[in-house]
Amino acid sequence: MDVLRKRYQGFFEESRRSLLNMTSEITYAEVKFKNESTSLGTKSEPSAAPKEKTSLHKTNPGFPKALLPSLLILLLLLAISFFIAFIKKDWSCCPKNWKPFNLNCYFISNDTRNWTESKNNCSAMKSHLLVINTKEEQDFIIGNLDEKSAYYVGLSDPEGNGAWQWVDQTPYNASATFWRPGEPNSLSEHCVILNKPPRSSWGWNDVTCKELHRSICKMMKIYL
Incomplete structure (x- = not known):
């Protein structure tokens, strides 16, 4: 400095x-x-x-x-x-162990939690669960993930009526999503993970919010 x-x-x-x-x-x-x-x-x-x-x-x-x-x-x-x-x-930077991309920083958790715990863990670090806005961002994220794991993102359907919403209140755009083929497929699965099943590509999958998975947090870069 x-x-x-x-x-x-x-x-x-x-x-x-x-x-x-x-x-x-x-x-x-x-x-x-x-x-x-x-x-x-x-x-x-x-x-x-x-x-x-x-x-x-x-x-x-x-x-x-x-x-x-x-x-x-x-x-x-x-x-x-x-x-x-x-x-x-x-003078812009990311905290230690966070990955920079464009104007944001990303933290990939090694611990497994349910969706609510993952959301609270990100909040405790002054960030929020991952919100994906572009294909470039999606490609950057999956390039840093372990194919054997699944990761919670900040997308959920609390009421179970197909009204998906992002944790940062970004409007949900159904035409700009990365669902895996056939997903979402259940009104009883209210949370979303990013995963890559065998012989398949990365994409979004709806799951029950009580499942334990790793997660991804996102924040804006820090300007000193």
């Missing part, structure tokens, strides 16, 4: 020095212009000059000053963009 903070402070210190150098150069240019104008004025009386040129000489010294606020704003926007990108890239 100290190394990252020093890198960030170094970025702002370098930007501040660049801005001071830029300001010094602008001031030097103004002073030089004024000195040259004064010097010319003492040597000889200038010949009659067009009004347009006189007006131009009066407005030129102020032109760099008009640019200064714009440069300050640009520098500030660059610093903010750098800070946001730096945090998202380097």
